[in-house]
Amino acid sequence: MKSSQIRKAFLDFFASKNHHIVASAPLVVKNDPTLMFTNAGMNQFKDIFLGNSPVQFPRIANTQKCLRVSGKHNDLEEVGHDTYHHTMFEMLGNWSFGNYFKKEAIEWAWELLTEVYRLDKDRIFVTVFGGDQGDGLEQDTEAFEYWKAIIHPDRILFSSKKDNFWEMGDTGPCGPCSEIHIDLRSIEQRLAQPGKELVNQDHPLVVEIWNLVFIQFTRLSNGQLKPLPDKHIDTGMGFERLCMALQAKQSNYDTDIFQPYIAKLSEMANIAYGSANMSDVAMRVIADHLRAVSFAIADGEIPGNNKGGYVIRRILRRAIRYGYTFLKFREPFVHQLVPVLVANMGNAFPELVAQQDFVKRVIAEEESTFLRTLATGIQKFENYLTAHSGRGTMDGGFAFELYDTYGFPIDLTQLMAKERCWSVDMEGFELGMEAQKLRSRSAASVETGDWVEVQQAFSDTRFVGYDAHEAEVSLIKYRKVLSKGKSYYQLVLDCTPFYAESGGQVGDRGWLQANDTKIEIVDTQKENNLVVHIAESLPEELPLKFVARIDQVKRNLTENNHTATHLMHAALAKVLGSHVQQKGSLVNEERLRFDFSHFSKVTADEIEQIEQIVNAKIRENIHQEEHRELEMEQAKSMNAVALFGEKYGEKVRVIAFDPQYSTELCGGTHVGATGQIGLFKIVSEGAISAGIRRIEAVTGSAAEEFVNKKAKELEALKSLLKNPTNSVAVLQQLLDQNEMLRKALDQMEKEKARLMVPELLEKAWEVNGINCIVQRLNTSAETAKDLAFELKARMDNLFVVLGYVHDSKPGLAVLISENITKERGFNASEIVKNLAKHIQGGGGGQPFFATAGGKNPDGLDKALAEAKKMFAV
């Protein structure tokens, strides 16, 4: 069975059991402060489990792309070294939200595995939760009974809380689970040791393939468990492992999910897979990481230096590093695998096909950046070895600096050191690392208190802000949050006119008022689907009912910018082409910022065209067309623009300004008619990373101010230039002229020095074969220096002391022919220091030439006199 068929069979099976099949959520998580990437199939249903969102379909199944780089069983550094760890993987899952429970979950799992996939029943073992004293929980006899009806009790194992009790986090929904394991060893091995003994022992061929979680409790922050009124099923089956089992392979990497990349890599590197351990590891690493990185980029997470972007960068760089070291690639290579990936997975994940070029380009760019980083690191490394030759051990601090500051991988440092028979002080390295981690952690801790529930029976905050700017609301719950020594409160209301930050539009500000108490709301945000109103302080007595009113001025200005963003998005596609995809957006009351995929600078001409189109649309005063509750299919038929990497619900909202021109899926708020925007003006355009440009723009009075300021600046410049007809040419001429004059002046100074030379040479006197010149001048330090060097060129065996006063500051220059410094032991630096005492200064230089400056011009003659004394006739 091919992997694509295996995936399809799963979805078909659960569809036949009345499950609604949903698309995989994006890999990149938005609106959840605790999570950067989707790391489990249940992520997109978290709000349903938490009770923040209503249940639309009680039965759901899907395949979900997931990414894990850390956690109890996942360390990035291990991926590729074994046969079954991955960064990105697919999780097949079926869900019940308050619908069926343990019986059906167990029976269907068995039916699918043994009747559809026809797995060998003798190879299957299951585990059941064995109870836990600390939590006061009995063993899960219910699950045990259901299993006993279909599988021999010998094959059922009871396991501890560690393995068989699932929790979402420190608090929240949780419950016992039941795992299905499969023994893929050969008959001989199975006879030699019963598979039962290897379950949960990290054996590569006795693996868990499916976890059935029975959510029946919620854990409170005091650690207690509270039974849930509605019980849920949450299952997850590792797709890659399932394929390994069904394709009778010994390793996930031997399945048709990974082999195409390995084959291609093997061809590119001209190294057969299986020929050497480390090259095999490298190929597995790259095959795995290629998938993770490509999917993340397609979902909008670009390699970068913080948050999710940094995770992606680390994964990609790890792939490059393995290719560099073990497959000897010296040019970007990972991006060449993207077409293979698209050919393989494009069918199941259309976003890959649509974004293929972009993904390829971003990866290629990151690859060449990293290869450059490696090159500078190698140079630093070599410099260090030369500077400390003979030591044999590299200082851990330096190794850390190489890693921390120059991004040079520590294992590469170790490898290169080993090749030279050096070692690396790893203790010192770890020390530096720990200090770094400590700093970061202490800077970013957030403490959240328990929710104080004021009212029950709550499903979803109703948003009324599209139509109203104020509303009567009641408080549902609130909590206190501590972050970086500051505390604030989060409030949840039954309904609200406050728009919560999302889709780039900032959250509303405003007030909650009840009789004489007034609470200021400084921001509104979303945590998953939960709308939280943020207040810096709360009154002692908290009323239950309020009038909620938003700051309307801020909202209006924000709407101007949001609508302008839509108009510009459409204009960009028109002017630049259809490859323009939104990659990020920020809309607040001051300006708008829009990131989009495009591979070259937007020219001044194009900017002008874009502004023209947008301003024309503003002047048309187009009325907003809003469709609040559309089926996704309907929206698509209207050609509404949707974003990759954005999770849309079953019902979507569509905003159009002239359906022929701009139609977008959007939850944000907009102007009633475009004329309100007044004026649109692009303020800046630039690159933000490979293949992504950023435009910032302003509207309304802010745009007016911007234009006026520019005009004033230009006026001021022109009037300084005496209002010429062609001010640019005049300015250029002025700059050229300035450069020319500067050089001419330089020449003059040198010339002046040269002219003084004969006169000075005449004043020279000779003592013991040394030609002495001591003279007071009226020049700058620069000229005196030139002069000294001119003299040196004309006369041998020279000893020169020149004194000068420039800008009412005295200075000295001492020059001695090099042969004399050596033969007679004179040192210009020491001499000048001595002489400088008379002018209250100090100085120094090389033995043959030194300068000094001072504060007291009156002492200059004294200094020169002393110089003369040294060589008195």
Add this chain to the structure above:
RNA sequence: GGGGAAUUAGCUCAGUUGGCUAGAGCGUUUGGCUGGCAGCCAAGAGGUCAUCGGUUCGAGCCCGAUAUUCUCCA
């Protein structure tokens, strides 16, 4: 969000306790030599040492701010 670094010629980079008339290789220009490959020799041009301010007799170097870029951690 918190650290560490970098910014010097068209490019890649040196510049060691502040004393520098700021260097190298590549590239470039000119002249000469030369039968191949990155040909050889000689001479030259090319720098407000990122920007602004400070310390100092003196700053490419020290201190502060800004900008841009790189990088690690969360």
